[in-house]
Amino acid sequence: MVIGQSPPPSQVHKDYGYTPCKSLVYRARALAVDIVEGTYSHQYEALWDCCHELKRRNLRTTIVIKSELEGDRPRFERLYICLAACKKGFFDGCRLAICLDGTKVKCPHPGQLLTDIGVDANNDMFPIDYVYLEIESVDSWVWFLELLVADLEIANSNGYVFMSDK
Template sequence: MVLWSHKGQYSKIYDYLGEMGSSNPGSTTILKLDNRVFERMYICLQACKEGFKGCRPIIIIDGCHLKGYYGGTLLAAVGIDGNDNIYPIAYVIVESENESSWTWFLLLLTTDLEIETSHNITFMSDKQKGLVEAMMHVLPNAEHRICMRHLYSNFKNNAQFKGKNLKDALWKVARATYKKEFEDAIDELKALSKPVFDWLNAKDLAQWSKSNFSPRSKSYMLLNNLSECFNKMILEAHDKPILTLMEMIRTKIMENIAKKRKLQTSILEVCVQESKRKLNLQFNSPLGVGLHKHEVKNIKCLLDHLTSMLLI
């Protein structure tokens, strides 16, 4: 573990990044200086780049304040693997959250992940300061979701929007998965409170409503829990000197990758565990039996059908 003082570790950054490049070939390590004074540092490990190719095309981005002697802000991007678990991608230390720092981070991230068109990627955030403007500049066509918890936090701060009925109605609208369910839920909300309906209707449906999400993300995620999970995972590093901080984060990421690799080799099945759970859910299949008439056939396990199809 790196044990130099907060100030002394800055003189060793080039050595640290050089060693990281040697031990992790293909990794991106970038240091940005302002008149020979540290300003920003970006790291994306090669293993994370490769692993993202097997993740869902959705990235959660967030930032947190560092508590070390020199302060600063840590920005991070995490993905979702096929089992709906956290997959850290890249992290950066910047002076603060602003349009310039977010733009710098997103440009490096999209290059490393080889995101050639923003049509094929979805981002989720809490709409941090400067992020919306940076997204419009770097990824103008990307789907940009808002964490529903962040939206609800703004909702409950309005003195007019009080009461459990309104809270439940709001979440019911957000969680509706198809158009008719959404329309019924929004009508119920409108009947409860016209001001709430107007407030919600002014927001882009594609940013917070499941029924309006693009299918390209392959995820119905409403909350950025995985970003919070990452921040909790590295919480003990927040007040450490800069290289100690970076090394603790790198170690946590490598441990996470090793854990996933070990789990993967122990599972000899067609589907990952979370997909298997969903496929094993009982569902109803409508069969047409005449004009405007349907018969509902109950199927207990879709996984059996999928497996048999794959084995043919």
């Protein structure tokens, strides 16, 4: 398109002779996405059912959801997931080195994603577990690492190497 030239007519303009403004198109698209994919609040309501199904189909998988009650409805705070296959893979083929990392998640419900990554025999990364939580803090890291220690049954940390960028 050349500067100063008007954009080509949209399908709506061709069909109905109407040119909607950008904000109207944006709101209509957002509404259509909510109808097709569901709203974020509706997806969070399905979280408990999804986690229950994941645990039912993957025995020895650990899933912990931390929430607080707001009135009669739970308000999501944190989610910890350690799949049984990841635990088994860590014990079967990884070194006793665990890398800890966290990253910000930008969405309508922002938070933090914390992960534990193992190192296999080829020096490749191997996911162990992850947690989605409201904010990265000492309390959230302690909660995450206590669940990791329980999952991997670490009674004595001698022999393990923990690495972090902090």
